[in-house]
Amino acid sequence: MERRILEELADSAVPETTGLRWSLHGRVDQVSRIEALMRESVERPRAQVVVLESGAGTGKTRLLLEVMASAARRGFAVVNGAADQPGLVRAVTLVNPRNGRQEDDRAGALAGRFEAQLAGHLRRGPVLVAVDDAQWTDLTLLHALSAVVSKLDSAPVFWLFAVHADHADSPNGAVLRTLARKHRAEWLGPLEPLTGEAVAGIAGDLLDATPGEDVVALCESVGGTPQAIVDLVLDVRREGCVTVTDHVARLTSGPMSTGIASAVEPDPGAPLPRPFVRLMRARLRELSTRAQEVLQVAAVLGHSFAPQDLAEMLGERPAQLLGPLQEALAAGLIGSHSDQFVFHREPVWRAVLDTVPELLRSMLHRQAATMLLSDPRGRIEAAAVHLVHCAVPGDEEEIGTIREAAQRMLAASPQAASALATRGLRIAPTDSTDHVALATTATAALVRLGSLSDAVELAEEQLRVHAGTCPEFTRPLRTWLATALMLRGDTTAAFDVSKETLAATKSRSAASEPCPELLLLNAMSHNDHSKVAEVANRVLDAPGPHSDDVRAAALNVRAMAHWREGRLDAAMSAVDEAVRLRGPLTRAWQCDPLWTRAWLLTRVRRLDEALDAAEAARKAIDSEHNGVLSPVPLALRATILLARGDLIAAEADARAGLAASERAEMPLYEPQLRAVLVISALRRGDLAQATDGLRRLEECAPAERAQPWSALVRVLSALVTSARRGVQAAMEELREVLSDPRQCRVLLLEDPSMTAWSVRTALSAGARDLAETVVVAAEQIAAGNQCYATLVAAARHGRALLDGDVSGLAGLEESYGDPWAVASVIEDTGTLLRDGDADGDREQAIAELNRAMAAFDELGAEWDSARVRRKLRRLGVRRRHWNHEARPETGWDSLTSTEAKVARLVARGLTNRQVASEMFVSPHTVGFHLRQIYRKLNIQSRVDLARIAP
Structure with a gap:
């Protein structure tokens, strides 16, 4: 036995460390510390001793293997000192007078032989000796190792021992403590429970897929030890409780609700996988019967519970709960937070609540509701959560409590309001006003959450149920239906519902509802500019009967009308006044003037102000918990970042915005998000992606909601056509638009750089008449907006290109506020100089074109950079396709x-x-x-x- 253990210790174990299948998760601090000590043992050189003490299943062995692999990569000879199993190791626990000399001799012999083996390794470099489960190592052998540590104190030997925390006070633990004191050892541990990314990493390795949120939550619920996580994941995989789709592992039973939504579910254990339920029930049975009962009553109170409430439910003094709660705390089933106890994770709470028989659950919910309603603090929301489990259908008082609680929750937690109101609908009689009110709250909550199809379906169903009800009672429900339709992009249907609602309205809208007049303005803005402008003018000419929100919406419409007319000062004044008047975003919805302000500022390239406006819009949306509007600030920000020349950041926000649009079922800003991707693809030179992006853009901006985006679509269509089929095709596509002064003006206002592009493209296509039309239109815009440097620069740029006047481009670099437009000015300067007659023009042209190429390279605009490179080649100058040092592909x-x-x-x-x-x-x-x-x-x-x- 001794010889076999000695041979295990002396043999290199590199093959065991080089083929690790999974990454180590959650132990970066420990690995980093050990690696630093390893470097120190080589640099000094001297021996280093580290003892890792931790509990069962916490990942000691996996950590040792990671360190051994790291040591092997660093040139260490790795000696694996893994102890044999307890039943196979001869335990020597004490040295007594009769066998003391024999054991001393044995330890000395072992030490000598092991020292000789290490000396052989040390001739080739530093050595790592790793001893796992040191609590099971033969005690004599441990004494021998301690002797070798002392003898090789000045050699680069790194000693790493792992010991089970429950055996730290054993004879082996005592030897390690002595060794640690003698050699200034680093004592690490215990290893903390894993959370977050570490848990997700282990689950992902085992499932070969990214674990969904629910899978991670279950893994975090089992205590955070790697072994428990591994056991659970293997069990749920084996029993088919997870499904992998698009490389994401999700629960087969579907997504688990959280918070109030889970608290009102009739069957708390339904979404939980069977292996998890078995595991939690086993952990619960490890508690005393008294602790189990206390924890079950606590679970009825909710995921978190106050000890005072628990004591009242049990009819006991708080002191009597001390033992059971301490037992649950020690078992890791609950924790404490502020003045409440909290179940370790929501799945743990669900599993414990599921052990309470259904009939008793209902009775306990009734007891909890009665207790909460009698509380002087008026905890109506908490009481309502219990009432949905026990209220008698038709009980007006209890249903009224649920209705009021759901309405209170709407502003702060739409998800909770939706869940509570939807459950309340099952209890309230369909012919009651409570039923209509609950349906309205549920619809409003679904709209806020971005579940627009569900909102439309619910509202339409409830309106059919209440078809004979007085229209005034169903008006709020109709306004939320119109809102959902409008945000979903069904603007014609939203327009019709808004008109019907407005016709049936006899009193002013409640402050928490979107008003029909506001919805009408929003819906019309997508259909007919002239009609919506007429409505806005009527509102603003007689402001008395209208709320500030309606006036703000009308001012927003007027601002856009002024912009289309090229009156930028008037547009800014109108939108600033609208921002001042705007109320809560819950009433403004799709026409918040902050969005318009950010949009206008972006067009005139006042980008810092535009970013501030976009950030203010994001904060407003977040504060109102309007998840349905989450794509809007991303669309605004992506457009601003694109104008600043940051293609990567713009693309990242645009893709995030598209994902948010899909989640929220809100496509109204999808065209702007897709436009960012089209322009970015063009600048990077990816014509296929730009073409595909344009097709998707045209698909997501159909005729009924294309009005806000029509100019943008025309601009991008012309750009892509020019790249694919040449300048002649692009000009043919734009001829009708550029020949119409109104359409031409809007086109140039959409993107100031379009002036120079249109003139340049028209001249190349031999359409000088179109080039002149564009320049005249740009100069008219600039004449009326002298305080907007970008618009003035665009007009000067176009005129200089039309006249071939290189001096006309002087000073424009500082005026544009758009790095891509600035690079274009530099390129045009070089091009005009190249075409000039002066002797010095060629060298100056080369210098300018070089500068332009560097500017485009800096922006990542490979398409433009390649065009400039071709111009340089025609001048006899060859440039590499990159202006930076080549990098390796990996590392x-x-x-x-x-x-x-x-x-x-x-x-x-x-x-x-x-x-x-x-x-x-x-x-x-x-x-x-x-x-x-x-x-x-x-x-x-x-x-x-x-x-x-x-």
């Missing part, structure tokens, strides 16, 4: 400077949002960079990144 040196900065910040432990704040970009942009970093470094997680970051 740390393959990262761009931005990617390297993101990697360093993430390696320091910052979240995506914190990195975004540090670098002045969005979290979506950080996520984009991280995906590139993982690919280039061939890693899978933040833990891997932190481990290898220099």
Whole structure:
């Protein structure tokens, strides 16, 4: 036995460490500390001793294997000292007078032989000796190892021992403590429970897919030890409780609700996988009968509960709860937060509540509701959650309580309001006003959440149920139906419902509802500019009968009308007044003037102000909990970032916005998001992607809601046509538009750089008449808007190109406020100089074109850079296709400077949002960079990144 153990210790174990199948998760701090000590043992050189003490299943062995693999990569000879199983190791627990000399001799012999083996390894380099489960190691052998540590104190030997925490006071633990004191050892542990990304990483490795939120929540609920997580994931996979779709692992039973939505569900255990239920019931049975009963009553109170409420429910003094609650705390089933106890995770709470028989659950809910309603603090929302489980159908008082609670929840938690109101509908009689009110609240909540199809379906169903009810009672429900239709893009249907609602309205709208007049203005703005302008003028000419919100909407309409007319000052004044008048976003909905202000400021390239307006809009949406509007600030921000020349950040926000649009079923800003992707693809030179993006843009802006985006679609269509089929085809496509002064004006206002592009393209196509028309239109816009430098620069740029006057381009670089337009000015300067007759023009042209190419390269505008490169070649100058040092395809040196900065910040432990704040970009942009970093470094997680970051 001794010889076999000695041979295990002396043999290199590198093959066991080089084929690790899964990444180590959640132990970056421990690995980093051990690696730092390993470097120190080589640099000094001297022996280093580390003892890792932790409980069962916490991942000690996996951590040792990671360290052994790291040591092997660093040139260490790795000696695996894994102990044999307890039943196979001869236990020597005490040295007594009769066998003391024999054991001393045995330990000395073992130490001598092991020292000789290590000496052989040390001749080739440093050595790592790793001893796992040191509590099971033969005690004599442990004494022998301690002797070798002392003898090789000045050699680069790194000693790593792992010991079970429950055996820290054993004789073996005593030897390790003595060793630690004698050699200034680092004592690590215990290993903390895993959470968040570490749990998701383990589950993802085992499932070979990204775990969904519910899967991660279940894994976090089992205590956070790697072993428990592994056991649960293997069980749910084996029993078919997870389904992998699009490389995401989700529960087969469907998504689990959370918060109030889960509290009102009639069957709390239904979504839980069977293996998880079995595991939690087993953990519950480990408690005393008294602790189980207390915990079951606590579960009826909710995911969190106050000890005073629990004591009242049980009819006991708080002191009597001390033992049972301490038992539950020690078992990790609950924790404490502020003045309440909280179940460890929501699935734990669900599992415990599911053990309460249904009939008793109903009786306990009744008891809890009575207790809460009698509370002087008036905890009506909490009481309503219990009432839905026990209220008698037709009880007006109880149903009224549920209705009032759902209405109160609407502003702060639409999801809770929706769940509570929907459950209330099952109890309220269909012929009651409570039923209509609950249907209205549920519809409003679904609209806020972005479940627009569900909102429309519910509202239409309830309106059929209440077809004979007085229209005044159903008016609020109709206004929310119109809102859902409008946000979903069904503007014609929204217009019709709004008109019907307005006709049936006898009294002013309640403050919490969208008013029919407001909805009518919103719906009309998508159909007919002239009609909506007439309605807006009537509102503003007689403001007395109208609310500030309606006047703000009318001013918003007027601002856009002034913009289309080219009256930018008037447009800005109108939108600023609208911003001053605007009320809560719950009433403004799809026409918040803040959005219009950000949009207008972007068009005139006052980009810092535009970003401020977009951020203000985002904060308003977040504060109102209007998830349905989440795509809007992303669309505004993506457009601004594109104008600033940050293609990567703009694309990241645009893609995030499209995902948000799909989640929220709100496509109104999809055209703007897709336009960003089309322009970005064009600038990067990806014509196929630009063409596909244009097709998708045209599909998502059908005739009935194309009005706000028609100019944008024409601009992009012309750009793509020019790239695909040449300038002649582009001019043919634009001829009708450019020949119409009104349409031409709107086209040039959509993007100031379109003036120069249109003139340049028309001249290349031999359509000088169109070029002259564009220049005249641009000069008319500039004449009426002298305070907007971008518009003035655009007109001067167009005139200089038309006249071939290079001097006319002087000074425009400082005026545009758009780096891509500035690069175009430089390119046009070089082009005009190239075509000039002066002797010095050629060298100056080359210098300007070089500068233009560098500017386009800086922006990532490869398409434009390639065009400039071709012009340089015609002048006899050849340039490489890049102006930076070539990077390898993988490894740390393959990262761009931005990617390297993101990697360093993430390696320091910052979240995506914190990195975004540090670098002045969005979290979506950080996520984009991280995906590139993982690919280039061939890693899978933040833990891997932190481990290898220099």
